[in-house]
Amino acid sequence: MINFKRFLGIALTSSFLVLASPRAIKGAETITFSIMPLGQFDISVQSLTTFAETGTIDPDFKFYTQHLKPEELEKFRGLLNHSFKLNSIEAFRFFNTTFGKEIAQQLSYIIAAPTNESQPFLEGAIITAAQNPDGFKIIDVINAYGGSDLVLNLDTFKNTIDQADSLYQATDRIFTWLGKQDSPSPPVPPNLKPLALAEPGPQQWKTTNLTIPRPDGQPVKVFVYLPQGNTKPVPLVVIAPGLNSNFQAFTYIADHLASYGFAIAGIDFPESDAARMQDSLQGLDAFPNPNAWLEQPKDVTLVLDTLTQKAATDPAWQGKFDINNVGILGHSLGGYTAIASGGASLEWPALLQECEKLNQPNQINLNPALLWQCQGVDSAPPLSDLQDKRIKAVLAINPVTNPIFGPDGMKNLAVPTLIVAGSDDIFAPPVPEQIIPFSLIEDTDKYLLLVQNATHLSFIAGTENLPEKIVGPGQDLAYTYLKSLGLAFFDLYLQQNSDSALYLTDEAVQRMSQAPLPLQLVQSLTPAQLEQAMDINN
Template sequence: MKKFLKYLSLGILSTILTATPGLGAERISFFYPPFGEFSLSAESLEKFAKEGKINSELAFYASRATPEQLAQLRQLLQQKFDISPVLVSQFTYSPLGEAVVRRLGELLLTDSRQNGFYAIRAALILSAASPEGLNVVNLLRKYPSDSLRLNFSEGLQVVNSLVELGRAKDQIVALIKQQTIAQTNNATVDFAQQPDLRSPGNLPFQITNLKLNDNSRNRTLPVDIYLPQASAAATGNIQPPFPLVVISHGVASDRYAFIYLAEHLASHGFAVAVLEHPGSNAERFQLYFAGLAGPPEAQEFLNRPLDVKFVLDQLQQLDKTNPNLRGKINFQQIGAIGHSFGGYTVMALAGGKINFDKLREDCNPNRTLNVSVFLQCRAFELPVANYPLQDDRIKAVMAINPIDSSVLGEAGVSQIKVPTMLVAGSEDIFAPPIAEQIYPFTWLPNPNKYLVVIENATHFSAIAEPTANNNVLPVPEALLGPNRAPAYSYIKALSLAFLETHLLNRSESRTYLQPAYAQYISQSPLNLSLIQSLTPEQLKQALNGLDPQPTTPAPKP
């Protein structure tokens, strides 16, 4: 009984609430054999949220929680999500949204112990449409039933798996940090006496805006070209044609998400092409949430790499006809940088193959706790084929918070032969670092590979602050993480060193691609680590029996 009561702590309850924004009606009931039926009223939670008062009913659970857990729970109950009912409706009626809500419905059952999918979806929409807005307490009030049954036994398994996943992540991040520090102790370079790669270069640049029409796929691609303006006084030995870097954004984003990086690289002598993917950019999501377009399609897993290939083809044509571009770009020196879905994009362009066997294993059914797999499983809808997505013109790639564990898997990632840098955020819950960056790093066969881990960084730490026009997916402040400025400086410095090393063969730039430099520029709390080697055996030893990729239990018939 003591162990049972421990599990009833509000830390567990807040975990369940965090994972599922709407819990239920007047009472939340759960049965935990052999101890019997338990319940908690929505009213007691509402009083606690609004007034901070713990009544006698809630006191039974609150006494098992720490003050920090209680504070976190109250903050969660008070949190209002500024999301329109149209947005909620569009998402929960999409294939991706339905998959997410159905998974929640396995844990949050109806009174008759059925999957709570329809009730949860209705509560989400009704809550978002009400004057109070979308919040946990309002969801409790809008749930279309007198009570909700929490599948407590399976819920505990999920919570235990999440706890184990968190411990596994902490142990592996600690291993990488230890390796970085250990290798730093042997460093001989005084970086204080070296050029600061975080600072802008000396080159001015101009931006050329293009709209490229791919009639064969009915896609119009906005592209901004950042071109350095060479002058003898400013450039020294930097002259056109300039090496080219292509930047691919993530889901519901646009070509401004990495504007700070495009400007930085251009100032150091790189031509930068920043494109938008019309099937998954911010504009598409705005239309989708307004009911004017369908959800992103599985075809995006093909179209995104094909977008980049088309842009490169068009730039080569424009090099012959456009006076602003003629002779300015070196098409023998091309690198690619992508974030999240854009990380997958550049890895596919680098040779990563869609892994239908792995997708079948992970998606039929999808039982993982990895949020990104919901998106990756959309690729399972594609006809099985060996799609020609690689572009041999691309000589090096940098993938920031990429998603690849299922859509590429080990068999797909192991096909990438070009120099690769993977960047992970330790607190990324949308592209979890162990599954999406750390294990994939061990699958890369090229010795010119780098794993960058930013401690306490989230999925959003590397992208620029959103504008009013592209902020289509409101993100709660708690998910944004610490001040992003240090992360921007890391991305600028490391991308510059990586590209100069592997596109321009500058040996002096390789000096920066070592753990000592990561330690030199690291700023707390976004502590920076960088390693070049890591084996599955080292990971296994660090995990000490923990499961790095736990799954949720299958629902009982």
């Protein structure tokens, strides 16, 4: 039998885990909900406000909290007081975009009122709360919601609890569980210094830019690094930035790999680069074709085909790189591009099935990455196989992979793969987008780098003007990690330097691990093991 009071306590706590992501707000003077056949229950917003401000639990609130542990209550209070650095103008602009309206609609499902009524009130509450120059808090939004009595759709609310747990709370359990597992690996010499790999190498290079026409749409811009003074062709690394980003965000890793003798091809994808997306968010341009990002692996193939032609016809390019020995490094949607180019197959029916749930008002999607993937489901499906067999190694940072690769697509990944996941990534949550997909990879070398406290932006340069809470701590350290492990990974699988395998072990990673971004490296994880790790009682 379910302990009713315990359920209510967990429900309240879980709901604000939802609010701490891009999720829902409930407000006014009283929050009301019904549980049949037990009847109607309510709690005053003032009780929540008092608890948030002082930690005091008044009699009205005590009924729901008496079965919660002290650490659960403390986390609950922290969520109520969590500050979001978004001003009212930015919030207003966001809610006037297609994506912003979709998020607001998802949030409004938790309120037992027609969406056309609850959604404007919800948007208005967030915009009002965002007038605070120090950033708005969840409790501010609750108080700003219009009306005297807010009725929750409890069925919808209950259906979000498990998802909220798997997206956010389960991440800590998985990181902890994996940290306790023995990871057999070859002994690392005492004098091995992994961070030494972050020091620049001796190789010289020259840069050149290409503009490559596409059969339809805007051209692709490519930034090419050609090594100088080599006696034989060197491996090539393609760099694929994510949505609302450019290659310039990863020049630090491009420069580093080039200094060790790799050729580089950095791509700016025309439909999803920073300038286009910023204009779209401000209403100055239309959002790109919803399916544009799905087709990005075709741009990778177009770039490689163009480089092949240049190497065959231009004396300045001849013998510079080995076009059949290519690695790819991608971030976010660029991480999707890298994984698809490496052989993972797109599972369109799986995506359609998950996107259909967005239209069911008794469920709320808490994963922003899914909303992006569902933007193009009314368009023609892309090719399922976007692999480019010239790709021999994949490094994907915070990749978006689920559900676009479905339950079987990751099994087709054909080349060694390193996936980087940050525990505080709210845009591509690590459990569904990196950890679960990693567990599905079979028949190839695989690595999962878990970075505690890292966000979706930790590995991106050029974020100086963004709030620290969004970017996260220790960004320079994140760059150092990527330089070291990125070099070791591509050196092992493209240069065939077996000595670099020593750096790709958890023992070596522990040597470079530092606060505020502790590291774990996992080389083996099955779906059965992952299920054990996610067990709340484990």
